Amino acid sequence: MTSAVPAPATCARQHRDLRGYLLSAPALALFAALLIVPLLLTLVLSFNVFDYEVGIRADHWTFEHYLALLGDSYFLEIFWRTFWISALVTLLCVVIGVPEAYILSRMGSPWRSIFLVVILTPLLISVVVRAFGWSLLLGADGLVNHAIQALGGAPMKLLYTPFAVIVALVHVMLPFMIIPVWTSLQKLDPAAEQAALSLGASQAKVMRLVVLPQVMPGVLSGTLIVFGLAASSFAIPGLLGGRRLKMVATLVYDQYLADLNWPMGAAIAIALLLVNLLIMLSWNRMIERRYKKSLG
Structure with missing residues (x-):
């Protein structure tokens, strides 16, 4: 049995796609670091329990803030x-x-x-x-x-x-x-x-x-x-x-x-x-x- 060999046009297109992803990787990393990660941390924080005596209780979770x-x-x-x-x-x-x-x-x-x-x-x-x-x-x-x-x-x-x-x-x-x-x-x-x-x-x-x-x-x-x-x-x-x-x-x-x-x-x-x-x-x-x- 002979294995199929990718066509040169397909290889070139895949190479261009990979190069495009590599060129956009720094921008995507910066976007994730400055926007996505802070938003996720804020979302996690919104479910933490807060007590005026002890402060934020990161090991306890609640929906009471959204219900309020x-x-x-x-x-x-x-x-x-x-x-x-x-x-x-x-x-x-x-x-x-x-x-x-x-x-x-x-x-x-x-x-x-x-x-x-x-x-x-x-x-x-x-x-x-x-x-x-x-x-x-x-x-x-x-x-x-x-x-x-x-x-x-x-x-x-x-x-x-x-x-x-x-x-x-x-x-x-x-x-x-x-x-x-x-x-x-x-x-x-x-x-x-x-x-x-x-x-x-x-x-x-x-x-x-x-x-x-x-x-x-x-x-x-x-x-x-x-x-x-x-x-x-x-x-x-x-x-x-x-x-x-x-x-x-x-x-x-x-x-x-x-x-x-x-x-x-x-x-x-x-x-x-x-x-x-x-x-x-x-x-x-x-x-x-x-x-x-x-x-x-």
Whole structure:
């Protein structure tokens, strides 16, 4: 009997595949070390028993932290506040960012480069610095209240409210919406819009049937980025929301550093991750279906 000899093309393909795995091995190892391993350790920690007298009992396991999340209205209220604020921030970023990206894509040189730098410049400033800036603007003696009083109105409580958190988050997250949409618009041929207009379509119909389907991948990417970052944001809610207006990230911080209940903090972090993934994957699936349907 003669054994089958692999074809040269098959050997070459296997060699290329092996070389590809070897080249990606350092990146995969770094990814596992910096993300997968910490997540697994956090997951294990969330099942440990915590006792205020002896601390973490690593040899005992429990589901009580997750049961407390599901049964305590305090935790449910904070999760609900986190996700409705994140959803509203995402919606406002879409409403503001998509038209801004469209206008940016239609600008000529050098104005396009100038406004692109203006949009990206806030990313060079720390989120903490921007949060302190908003606290100065929205405080009781801030510029906004001074302007309201100058116009004859009574000063308003703006700081440590959902309004302050939402405004600051929109300011921080807006570039993450504009850039993906602007990138998608770069692939759109302006001649397609002109052809639709020349055939009698209105500007609104051109935007709905020609432009919007083309930018949906960018809108989808932007909404996923903005929602994920807003839901896990810590500096803005911590500095502008105060101690009473808690969000999930500030709650995790309190559990770790104030109560020293690390297993509970780990359980809250894992729950935030899972709910965030569920919402984002569901949103991604829904938008992709509508996008494919519009193209088909």
